[in-house]
Amino acid sequence: AQSVTQPDIHITVSEGASLELRCNYSYGATPYLFWYVQSPGQGLQLLLKYFSGDTLVQGIKGFEAEFKRSQSSFNLRKPSVHWSDAAEYFCAVGAIEGGSYIPTFGRGTSLIVHP
Amino acid sequence: DAGVTQSPTHLIKTRGQQVTLRCSPKSGHDTVSWYQQALGQGPQFIFQYYEEEERQRGNFPDRFSGHQFPNYSSELNVNALLLGDSALYLCASSVRVQEKLFFGSGTQLSVL
Numbered sequence: 001a002q003s004v005t006q007p008d009i010h011i012t013v014s015e016g017a018s019l020e021l022r023c024n025y026s027y028g029a030t031p032y033l034f035w036y037v038q039s040p041g042q043g044l045q046l047l048l049k050y051f052s053g054d055t056l057v058q059g060i061k062g063f064e065a066e067f068k069r070s071q072s073s074f075n076l077r078k079p080s081v082h083w084s085d086a087a088e089y090f091c092a093v094g095a096i097e098g099g100s101y102i103p104t105f106g107r108g109t110s111l112i113v114h115p
Numbered sequence: 116d117a118g119v120t121q122s123p124t125h126l127i128k129t130r131g132q133q134v135t136l137r138c139s140p141k142s143g144h145d146t147v148s149w150y151q152q153a154l155g156q157g158p159q160f161i162f163q164y165y166e167e168e169e170r171q172r173g174n175f176p177d178r179f180s181g182h183q184f185p186n187y188s189s190e191l192n193v194n195a196l197l198l199g200d201s202a203l204y205l206c207a208s209s210v211r212v213q214e215k216l217f218f219g220s221g222t223q224l225s226v227l
Contacts, residue, residue: 004157009207023203043205043218044158050212078180090157094214099169102148103215 002093004106011080012112021035021076021109023091033074033102035065044090058105061085070091086113117142119208119219127225128196136222140208147184147189148151148216148224149181150205158205165211201226 003026013019025033032051036044046059055067065076075089088110094103120139123183128134140147146165150158160173164183183189187208193200201224 005200034214036218041220041223043220044207044216045218046215049214084224092157096214100163100165101209102160102163102171102173103216104160107157 002031002095002104004091004104006066006089006091006106006109008109008113009071009107010110012114014114015083016080019076019078019111021080021089021091021111023074023076023106025074025091025093026072026094027095029095031082031095032101032103033065033067034094035059035063035074035076035104036090037061038088038090038108039064040045040087047076047089081111081113083113083115086111117205119217120221121204121206121219121222121223123224124220125225127227129227130196130198132196132226133194134224135190136193136194136204136206136224137188138191138206138219139188140206141217144208144210144217146209146211147183147187148207149189149191149211150207151175152203154202161191164199172193174213196226198226200224 005024033047035047050057088108091106092103148163149161152158162172167183178194203221205221206219215216
């Protein structure tokens with residue numbers, strides 16, 4: 001069964017500082033990997049996804065993520081955080097099985113941004 | 116182009132009652148999935164509907180049921196509500212067997 005671990009429940013950074021959110025996954029083959037962001041009271045918005053090709057993936061809002069097969073990781077990064085980036089971030093792993101696509105989400109990392 | 120819309124946005128029920136949540140998918144989408152997001156947790160997959168049939172189901176009891184209509188909209192029904200059913204219920208739509216999901220803002224259900 002596929003699973004996702006986000007080891008950090010909360011991350012606090014200062015505005016303008018760099019950011020890295022960790023994600024480790026478990027899956028037999030190469031799955032789809034995603035990062036989503038959720039602002040308070042909102043649904044999830046896709047930041048970026050990876051399936052194959054270049055292991056460094058660029059997303060929206062200046063985010064990027066790097067797939068490392070040897071470490072089963074897909075960490076999210078941003079070089080300079082803005083106050084508006086404060087939100088909940090979810091890593092997800094998924095694959096098409098039985099004709100359907102069902103992702104599994106991690107428990108999330110809450111990003112706090114100090115001015 | 117409207118995205119995924121869910122109604123109502125908030126709902127308060129008491130234990131033992133039944134509830135129906137509604138979802139309209141993004142234009143052009145034909146597949147609807149429902150997720151339960153408990154406080155401080157990631158979304159948990161409940162079930163997925165395509166062509167008006169339940170195609171996949173997560174680890175949820177039969178108290179959770181759903182329906183998809185010919186216009187692709189969907190309902191989630193929960194019977195015999197428990198306190199533990201309090202959560203944000205998210206609907207996501209997609210084009211069949213595509214991995215890109217679009218989420219609604221959710222329905223916050225509180226069971227007292």
